[in-house]
Amino acid sequence: MSYLIRPVEPADIPMIILLTSQTAMFKPLEVEALQEVLDDYFAVTRDFGHKASVLVEEGKITGYAYWAPAAMTDRTWYLYWIAISNLVQGKGRGGHLLRHAEDDSFKEGARLFLIETSGTPHYDRTRQFYLKYDYSLSACVPDYYADGDDLCIFSKRLAAKK
Ligand SMILES: CC(C)(COP(=O)(O)OP(=O)(O)OC[C@H]1O[C@@H](n2cnc3c(N)ncnc32)[C@H](O)[C@@H]1OP(=O)(O)O)[C@@H](O)C(=O)NCCC(=O)NCCS
Numbered sequence: 549m550s551y552l553i554r555p556v557e558p559a560d561i562p563m564i565i566l567l568t569s570q571t572a573m574f575k576p577l578e579v580e581a582l583q584e585v586l587d588d589y590f591a592v593t594r595d596f597g598h599k600a601s602v603l604v605e606e607g608k609i610t611g612y613a614y615w616a617p618a619a620m621t622d623r624t625w626y627l628y629w630i631a632i633s634n635l636v637q638g639k640g641r642g643g644h645l646l647r648h649a650e651d652d653s654f655k656e657g658a659r660l661f662l663i664e665t666s667g668t669p670h671y672d673r674t675r676q677f678y679l680k681y682d683y684s685l686s687a688c689v690p691d692y693y694a695d696g697d698d699l700c701i702f703s704k705r706l707a708a709k710k
Pocket residue numbers: 571573629630631632633636637638639640641642643644664665666673674676677680
């Protein structure tokens with residue numbers, strides 16, 4: 549597998565939005581929110597330490613991640629978005645991007661990395677993904693997103709690689 553990870557550029561936004569829709573994991577409202585997050589990123593939030601990278605292979609974007617420090621905490625960071633093209637999922641790319649976000653945050657001083665996701669069966673494989681990459685399920689808030697749709701918070705302490 550030969551690919552590179554580089555910071556997101558404005559011209560990448562349409563492909564990121566398309567790729568996200570094509571995973572069929574997100575509601576239209578969530579995809580709209582992503583568009584706003586990326587617009588804000590170039591307008592404001594990257595100057596406040598937000599980070600976004602794409603995974604590129606043979607000139608095509610096949611995944612992306614977005615992560616940022618959590619306000620009012622001592623070096624806690626959040627992974628806000630991650631997605632891999634549904635054509636190439638399950639081949640290690642998501643893990644590679646996740647590690648990239650963790651390593652980058654650690655270099656910026658992060659000590660704790662958090663990820664929020666849904667507790668519905670639709671997100672079973674997503675939750676398995678975080679467990680596979682050494683996250684612990686730290687908390688659940690019943691009915692957070694909607695009745696029957698819990699918030700699951702995964703966490704990992706970041707440490708220097710041996
Ligand atoms: C979750 C996601 C980022 C993982 O990336 P990936 O490249 O598919 O994952 P990897 O190959 O690094 O890791 C594979 C593990 O992830 C999990 N997984 C989650 N979704 C999977 C999928 N569609 N196909 C295969 N494995 C998947 C499995 O536990 C798998 O482990 P296994 O091979 O031992 O069964 C990606 O599948 C994706 O974009 N899914 C849809 C969007 C999404 O859920 N984003 C996160 C929202 S909070």
